[in-house]
Amino acid sequence: MYxxxxxxxxxxxxxxxxxxxxxxxxxxxxxQFCYYFNASAGVAVFIENALGQVLLIRRAKDxxxxxxxxxxxxxxxxxxxxxxxxxxxAEEIGIxxxxxxxxxSQTNEYTYAGVTYPxxxxxxxxxxxxxxxxxxxxxxxxxxxxxxxxxxxxxxxFASMQAAWKEFLNCRLKFNESLGLPSANSAIGYGR
Ligand SMILES: [Zn+2]
Numbered sequence: 001m002y003x004x005x006x007x008x009x010x011x012x013x014x015x016x017x018x019x020x021x022x023x024x025x026x027x028x029x030x031x032q033f034c035y036y037f038n039a040s041a042g043v044a045v046f047i048e049n050a051l052g053q054v055l056l057i058r059r060a061k062d063x064x065x066x067x068x069x070x071x072x073x074x075x076x077x078x079x080x081x082x083x084x085x086x087x088x089x090a091e092e093i094g095i096x097x098x099x100x101x102x103x104x105s106q107t108n109e110y111t112y113a114g115v116t117y118p119x120x121x122x123x124x125x126x127x128x129x130x131x132x133x134x135x136x137x138x139x140x141x142x143x144x145x146x147x148x149x150x151x152x153x154x155x156x157x158f159a160s161m162q163a164a165w166k167e168f169l170n171c172r173l174k175f176n177e178s179l180g181l182p183s184a185n186s187a188i189g190y191g192r
Pocket of ligand 1: 011012013014015030031
């Protein structure tokens with residue numbers, strides 16, 4: 001259930017919620033308190049190394065436990081997306097990334113403790129030369145570099161990630177050219 005379904009009383013005056021509100025806002029008829037339920041914002045990044053391989057993790061917790069994902073997480077209040085990205089990458093896999101570029105946004109839902117949160121995921125592309133990964137075991141089961149052609153799109157944990165992966169495959173060569181990198185790693189047959 002969405003968060004609004006769990007609001008049975010006004011959080012300011014305590015009045016009972018008289019009728020279910022089908023919209024995305026809670027409006028109290030007694031004290032006029034009004035709360036809008038907006039999407040949470042998340043970030044994730046497809047990190048490429050010099051060999052054209054992409055770093056993907058296997059998630060250590062639900063939703064999507066054991067499934068593949070680009071590393072990332074939720075943006076804190078008052079935090080820039082780029083800052084959240086670098087923070088999450090340092091926390092989850094212990095590396096630094098650079099050449100960060102926005103890829104695309106996708107809508108998502110994230111169910112935790114019986115509540116389904118609408119999410120707007122912001123996907124990025126970045127580079128890293130890091131060879132040693134330091135994993136946060138509560139978040140990340142494994143992390144490995146994959147040749148893009150070895151990744152099956154359906155193995156990614158969320159529909160938003162699957163859609164972003166397809167965008168990534170379409171954009172990565174142009175991205176590398178913009179960085180002045182050779183496109184020798186280009187491959188045919190992506191997008192499974
Ligand atoms: Zn109220």
